[in-house]
Amino acid sequence: MTDSSTLDAVSHQATFTEGQALAIPTLKILQADGTPYDDAVMPMIDKALALKIYDTCAFIRVLDERMLAAQRQGRISFYMTCIGEEAAVTGSAAALEGQDMIMAQYREQAALRYRGFSTEQFMNQMFSNAKDLGKGRQMPIHYGSQELHYMTISSPLGTQIPQAAGYAYGQKLAGEPAVTICYFGEGAASEGDFHAGLNMAAVHQAPVIFFCRNNGYAISTPSNEQFAGDGIAPRGVGYGIKTIRVDGNDMLAVLAATQQARAVALSENCPVLIEAMTYRLGAHSSSDDPTGYRSREEEAKWREHDPVLRYKLWLINKGWWSEAEDEALYQTYREEVLAAVKVAEKVPPPGLDTLVSDVYDNVPRHLADQLDAVREQIKLYPEQYPATAGKEA
Amino acid sequence: MAQMNLLQAINNALDIAMADDERVLCFGEDVGHFGGVFRATAKLQDKYGKSRCFNTPLTEQGILGFANGLAAQGHRPVAEIQFADYIFPAFDQIVNESAKFRYRSGNEFNVGGLTIRTPYGGGIAGGHYHSQSPEAYFTQTPGLKVVVPRNPYQAKGLLLASIRDDNPVVFFEPKRIYRASVGEVPEEDYQLPLSEAEVVKEGSDITLLGWGAQMELIEKAAQRAESLGISCEIIDLRTLLPWDVDTVASSVAKTGRLLISHEAPLTGGFAGEIAATIQDRCFLHLESPIARVCGLDTPYPLMLEQEHMANEHKIFEAIKASVNF
Numbered sequence: 001m002t003d004s005s006t007l008d009a010v011s012h013q014a015t016f017t018e019g020q021a022l023a024i025p026t027l028k029i030l031q032a033d034g035t036p037y038d039d040a041v042m043p044m045i046d047k048a049l050a051l052k053i054y055d056t057c058a059f060i061r062v063l064d065e066r067m068l069a070a071q072r073q074g075r076i077s078f079y080m081t082c083i084g085e086e087a088a089v090t091g092s093a094a095a096l097e098g099q100d101m102i103m104a105q106y107r108e109q110a111a112l113r114y115r116g117f118s119t120e121q122f123m124n125q126m127f128s129n130a131k132d133l134g135k136g137r138q139m140p141i142h143y144g145s146q147e148l149h150y151m152t153i154s155s156p157l158g159t160q161i162p163q164a165a166g167y168a169y170g171q172k173l174a175g176e177p178a179v180t181i182c183y184f185g186e187g188a189a190s191e192g193d194f195h196a197g198l199n200m201a202a203v204h205q206a207p208v209i210f211f212c213r214n215n216g217y218a219i220s221t222p223s224n225e226q227f228a229g230d231g232i233a234p235r236g237v238g239y240g241i242k243t244i245r246v247d248g249n250d251m252l253a254v255l256a257a258t259q260q261a262r263a264v265a266l267s268e269n270c271p272v273l274i275e276a277m278t279y280r281l282g283a284h285s286s287s288d289d290p291t292g293y294r295s296r297e298e299e300a301k302w303r304e305h306d307p308v309l310r311y312k313l314w315l316i317n318k319g320w321w322s323e324a325e326d327e328a329l330y331q332t333y334r335e336e337v338l339a340a341v342k343v344a345e346k347v348p349p350p351g352l353d354t355l356v357s358d359v360y361d362n363v364p365r366h367l368a369d370q371l372d373a374v375r376e377q378i379k380l381y382p383e384q385y386p387a388t389a390g391k392e393a
Numbered sequence: 394m395a396q397m398n399l400l401q402a403i404n405n406a407l408d409i410a411m412a413d414d415e416r417v418l419c420f421g422e423d424v425g426h427f428g429g430v431f432r433a434t435a436k437l438q439d440k441y442g443k444s445r446c447f448n449t450p451l452t453e454q455g456i457l458g459f460a461n462g463l464a465a466q467g468h469r470p471v472a473e474i475q476f477a478d479y480i481f482p483a484f485d486q487i488v489n490e491s492a493k494f495r496y497r498s499g500n501e502f503n504v505g506g507l508t509i510r511t512p513y514g515g516g517i518a519g520g521h522y523h524s525q526s527p528e529a530y531f532t533q534t535p536g537l538k539v540v541v542p543r544n545p546y547q548a549k550g551l552l553l554a555s556i557r558d559d560n561p562v563v564f565f566e567p568k569r570i571y572r573a574s575v576g577e578v579p580e581e582d583y584q585l586p587l588s589e590a591e592v593v594k595e596g597s598d599i600t601l602l603g604w605g606a607q608m609e610l611i612e613k614a615a616q617r618a619e620s621l622g623i624s625c626e627i628i629d630l631r632t633l634l635p636w637d638v639d640t641v642a643s644s645v646a647k648t649g650r651l652l653i654s655h656e657a658p659l660t661g662g663f664a665g666e667i668a669a670t671i672q673d674r675c676f677l678h679l680e681s682p683i684a685r686v687c688g689l690d691t692p693y694p695l696m697l698e699q700e701h702m703a704n705e706h707k708i709f710e711a712i713k714a715s716v717n718f
Binding site for chain 2: 101103132133134135137138142144145146151152154156159161162163164165166167168169170171173174180192193195196197199200203204354357358359360361364365366367
């Protein structure tokens, strides 16, 4: 068996194929004023789903605003906002079923909220306290939840891409009626793991949705210094993967594309690539200041394409939402988030034993010995170890 | 019991593991129908189907990324890296991902089902990229287990234990003796414990410690030393991480001398870790400096392989020097 490419297309003169030959259209459903295009095919959406999506966006807007402020006040060490990309993340998460695995990069807290991660759980992770599911070991925003099928985030970029291929292959072998969605940014798509993951998924027919948030920047690097081709989408075609590009600021377009991608991945046992064109409205992280590499004018232009506002206008046009309800919802979440901050920061840090547990399934002898040595050290210098001194059971 | 060489023992272990647990999968480059470039996975695809034993695209980071995902999902992947020299493209997936999966998630997720098999070591005219012994890069990584068998019986028992262990294991196979090492191997299912060294031969004058293919050279040197009246205690470490400090320390407390030999370069090699730990544990028992007989601190050379390697003659001289110190 050799390859399945179209070898019958022959030329007798040197003819070069350029990227424009693969002009991939962008799916758009909602116009800026919140009315659908006349010929747009709507996604499957009813009032309950529509409002759940909006509720998620409102919560994440509030969470991002408050926790960025909390970082500025020194109450948490680090933060990353999702602002500008709420539609890309929430719209895709809303197209999935609860048993589908989500493997995120780090800017997808909206997907986790959509799944039901509580305000308290968000706080416990960010404050690295004893109630954090991750036992306070990772930096803020590195969320994970087995119960919600949301794989724990890690900092190394792109590593989750081939893992998603393997996870989805495992779901297929186990006969689970489920897919895996894998989020990553356009910068991460330059990593070797992007190539490895898409190729592995295509060759081994894994039911995985690769979802690229192309938001224009990888920290300070604009996308024209990230790649010379036509974005990420044409690469999917090159790997033999069904591919679609969507307006990432259009909630209904993202929802429609992902609903269909899920159906295709599950029924045909194959990967799908979605490239969502969006814009990172905020700084890369709390450690970054974008004024050093892009203009206020550029940001202002994109603020006019606010994905949450566009979606809200659609809801109001449908008669499913009102400005009064909107104000009340935001007020409720502001109070809830503030209250949760105050509770979480008073929860004690994880116990000293968590320093060496979970490195392996059981604590090996050498780690038990090392923990004992730390205990002796804390007894000698208790004032140097305020997180643990005097708190051992 | 059956006569098996080391490759056949590995093939037999994989066969048993796949028959025993349908979550076990074998994959890597050329692992499928062809059965691997060394034939370690021969006939497994015929027996268990293409979905459980298959070729992958030629991408080591892809193989390990895919394996991590499969293991996180609940399968027990046995991923093959064709030569240990080519494990480095997967280093990030192994060190930053596999090793930290359970810890970083607070045990919400783990890749405990993962085993990475890879042929390692020199002595086969393999030059720079078919001879390396990269175990020390991995012993520096909490969360991994590192295992090296020395003969067919060990290989089968340790591989079965590695596949069933609930932690990611890097399993280095001594390819120089893949076919040369032949021995009696039980045909039934059995496991040998991880993190336990084996005292291969008891002695009273010096402890000789190694792993993998190096054990054969250590045993030859020991025989020559015995003929001079030097009684050697020989230990196969078998698992390098977490390693069996107690067995080595109690041996050195008895003999008062320790020689460690490995194929990998001296500087930063795992012998350094052992030497430091044993001088800490056995300071008052040591009668001579701990000796390390290792590869030179050079890339693995082609023509001057014999000069480079920690061969039987170098070990023999080091035994004499230690005893006569």
